[in-house]
Amino acid sequence: ELKVEQNPLFLSMQEGKNYTIYCNYSTTSDRLYWYRQDPGKSLESLFVLLSNGAVKQEGRLMASLDTKARLSTLHITAAVHDLSATYFCAAYRGRSQGNLIFGKGTKLSVKP
Amino acid sequence: ETGVTQSPTHLIKTRGQQVTLRCSSQSGHNTVSWYQQALGQGPQFIFQYYREEENGRGNFPPRFSGLQFPNYSSELNVNALELDDSALYLCASTLRQQAPSTDTQYFGPGTRLTVL
Numbered sequence: 612e613l614k615v616e617q618n619p620l621f622l623s624m625q626e627g628k629n630y631t632i633y634c635n636y637s638t639t640s641d642r643l644y645w646y647r648q649d650p651g652k653s654l655e656s657l658f659v660l661l662s663n664g665a666v667k668q669e670g671r672l673m674a675s676l677d678t679k680a681r682l683s684t685l686h687i688t689a690a691v692h693d694l695s696a697t698y699f700c701a702a703y704r705g706r707s708q709g710n711l712i713f714g715k716g717t718k719l720s721v722k723p
Numbered sequence: 724e725t726g727v728t729q730s731p732t733h734l735i736k737t738r739g740q741q742v743t744l745r746c747s748s749q750s751g752h753n754t755v756s757w758y759q760q761a762l763g764q765g766p767q768f769i770f771q772y773y774r775e776e777e778n779g780r781g782n783f784p785p786r787f788s789g790l791q792f793p794n795y796s797s798e799l800n801v802n803a804l805e806l807d808d809s810a811l812y813l814c815a816s817t818l819r820q821q822a823p824s825t826d827t828q829y830f831g832p833g834t835r836l837t838v839l
Binding site: 615655656699703704712716 | 725756764765766767768771779781813815826827828829830831832833
């Protein structure tokens with residue numbers, strides 16, 4: 612059974628600092644997604660990682676995937692307050708089962 | 724904006740009642756998934772429809788049922804509501820193609836259901 616674990620679950624950062632969110636998944640998955648959710652809002656797609664060694668960057672966020680270690684990371688560079696949100700990773704179960712398995716999310720708070 | 728809409732935005736029901744939630748997929752998307760997100764948790768997969776057929780189901784009882792229509796809109800029906808059904812219900816649409824693709828799911832804004 613595919614399970615996804617994120618850590619940390621809560622992260623309080625100061626502006627300008629760097630940090631990494633970790634996402635481990637328990638069985639083979641051929642793609643990994645990262646989403647952002649603001650309070651009371653829906654999920655915004657950030658990255659889709661399709662292969663081992665994949666790295667994608669958008670602004671201050673960079674995501675990577677190591678399929679051998681079953682690990683994805685979301686690295687935050689020089690955090691700013693606007694990045695405060697909850698970040699979810701989700702592993703894909705494949706078309707025949709057609710769904711995403713989400714982690715519990717990492718609630719990020721960036722303070723001045 | 725993802726182009727996925729849901730209605731209603733908020734809903735209050737009492738235990739034992741039935742509810743229908745609606746989702747309008749992004750134009751041309753042939754796959755819709757429904758998720759339940761309890762407060763402080765990640766979304767949990769309920770089921771998925773591909774070309775109007777159920778194509779995968781999560782660990783939810785049969786009182787959770789769905790439909791997908793030819794225009795790719797869809798419904799989630801929940802019978803005999805329980806207090807634990809209180810959650811944010813999200814639909815997500817995808818364009819599933821023959822060729823390999825990202826199968827990215829685009830989420831709607833959700834319906835907040837409260838069961839009293």
